[in-house]
Amino acid sequence: MVALAGCLLLPFVEFRPNRIVSGTFETVFVAGVASWALVALIALALVVALAPGRVRGSLLLVAGAGMGLALLWALGVAAVHLQEGAPAIVRVSVGPGAWLVGLGALIVWFAGTRATASVLVRRIAGVAVLLGVAAIAMWGGLGELSLAREYAVQSRRFWTLVRQHLVLAGTGVGFGVLIGIPLGVAASRNRVVRDAGLGIASVIQTIPSMAMLGLLIAPLAALGLTAIGTTPAVIALTLYALLPIMRNTFVGLAGVDAAVIDAGRGMGMGRLQLLLRVEAPLALPLVIEGVRAAAVLVIGIAAVTAFIGAGGLGILVFQGWGQQADDLTLLGAIPMVVLAVLADVSMRGLRRLVVSPGIEEGTLT
Amino acid sequence: MITLRDVTKRYGEVTAVDGVSFEVPSGEVCVLIGPSGCGKTTTLRMINRLIEPTSGSIEIDGQDVMSVRPEELRRHIGYVIQSVGLFPHLTVAENVATVPKLLGWERRRYEPKVRELLGIVGLPPAEYADKYPRQLSGGQAQRVGVARALVADPPLLLMDEPFGAVDPLTRERLQAEFVRIQRELKKTVIFVTHDVDEAIKLADRIALMRSGNLEQYDTPETLLDHPASKFVHDFMGSDRALKRLGRARVANVMRTVESTTGGARSVVAEACGGSRFVYLTDERGVLEGWVDCKVLDAGTPPEEAGTTVDWHEAAVHPETTLKDALSRMLGFGFRNVAVVDADGRLVGEVSLAAIEGTMADADTHIANLEEGEVLGAIPEESPAERDELT
């Protein structure tokens, strides 16, 4: 509903004389046929959402995927159409209407995945969407959008920053795992470690990221290190990654059935054997969940570390703000979202791979 | 042989076990019984050093348990707990293979053993080996627990209320299987329960405990007939005649019977001979039902004169106690019940009259034991009891 209103009433694309100044807005209908397809699919989504039936889930998937693809298509058509014959400096950016439609498409899509029981149907739909996106990206004129133009200009730097961002977040999570898991294990064995460790970690969690970078100056100076650059950034990120990992490790271990531990001991397992063969595999789902939460969190916070010269996609965001070049900001923000989603998906995949089917919900009949 | 000498366990002010001494000869089943909180579990867990005694000594075949590293000790003692405690992330086969792996056995040594044990406890490995614990019923999980304790062939088995968490019918079946397995494997078993009937059914000797003390340690018959104190007498219960039936097995009083694989009227009629009923089996001898010969004679076709039954429910096993057989008869309202082996093959029947016969012997026995006489038999070493009574 919101998507439909957004599509029809709000400006769909913005037509600007150059990359900085604001320009005139156009509605979705500049995109011709593609726009009508989009409207039709939104209508379909509405009808399906209101009329529950057996294939509702699958239809929602189709509608959501269709909306997303039609949106991209319409954007491409609009960009090509508006820039026909205009000088190269002219920009066409994505307008609020298009964003709303995109959001609507996502909502419909996720409603669809939740309502669809069949894994096969979800897989097929996922692959179809990826293929569709790829096709539109290649032939659909998306390259004419302002965002893509920014990318064309920045592409070398863009990938360097993506890599930096990944390294920063990855190192933070890596250290978080290396420190957090042993701390979590220690917390499950020792009350003092538990109370102190979890207490301190949750205090850290409440410190805003900017404040954290400031607070690190003093202790780093004491160690003879500067508060600028990669090292303090990694330290800050590690601190943030620590709590979810440590807490989940602790909770996972504490949740292991006492009878199972008793059985293990009674059969002659030593402390280490008990930990590695019984407790760790049983706590694993929660530990992985903690790492997943930490990764998503740290990918977001790593944007802020651009302030202290650690690099990463945050640089594009801040430059974009500084120059009021919204598309540059988006060029930094969108890949961050993509990275977070990828981290989330890959941790879920890892979980499916390494957790025993004996303790994973819904894997056995 | 297990020897406990003056074993005591204190938790601060609380004395959980207070100077307990007894000896379990090899190959015997000793049942530890007593009211909740009397120290059964504590006593049991001191034997494999899950709990360290405050004082006293425990020896297994002459060796002090304190002289062995706890992990090493436990790997050679089977241990079954009430809550089963299967490892949920491992398959049934992996669960059973736990101790062999700890002992460093090679796969080709323990794998056949694991399958054999699953077979012994009545879980065909082809069907169950790769299941996970949460796919099992309570009774099946309990069997896996027993298989897991037995797989490395420990001479000693500790069982803490192993059949406590299952329904009565399953418990009865598990008990019968325990008797069958024990007859075959001849382990030294210490078995904790608070169910008197279970104790009487399974025990060679019963150790009756009360608030940390050992009240009496003797055969079930002696505890029933010559209780050492009023507490023992009351704990064992008043329905002694019935309880004693819990000691006798169907195998002792069953008789062989006629059976036929069914078919033509003449065949069935001939199988009837002079008797009132004839059992029907399939080609392998598995019980399928019976035919009432009187009805058959009256001209009814064999199919209609017959009763089809499921042997799992309608039959008993040679190891079944007379008490359970009797309750089965009363439940069904029959005067006879078929006896089948573990695979359901008919081996005989037991009649109400036969059970009554053994009861009559017991009754005369009991009649000789006046209540006063029993109480008068309280031995000198329990003055406290005497005070209570006078």
Ligand SMILES: Nc1ncnc2c1ncn2[C@@H]1O[C@H](COP(=O)(O)OP(=O)(O)OP(=O)(O)O)[C@@H](O)[C@H]1O
């Ligand atoms: N760790 C402990 N700390 C303090 N007291 C304990 C501890 N463990 C057991 N006890 C006490 O010791 C006594 C004996 O406990 P135990 O578990 O051996 O009893 P039990 O005979 O097995 O009882 P149940 O039939 O209920 O299992 C109880 O009074 C109990 O409260």
Ligand SMILES: [Mg+2]
């Ligand atoms: Mg107990």
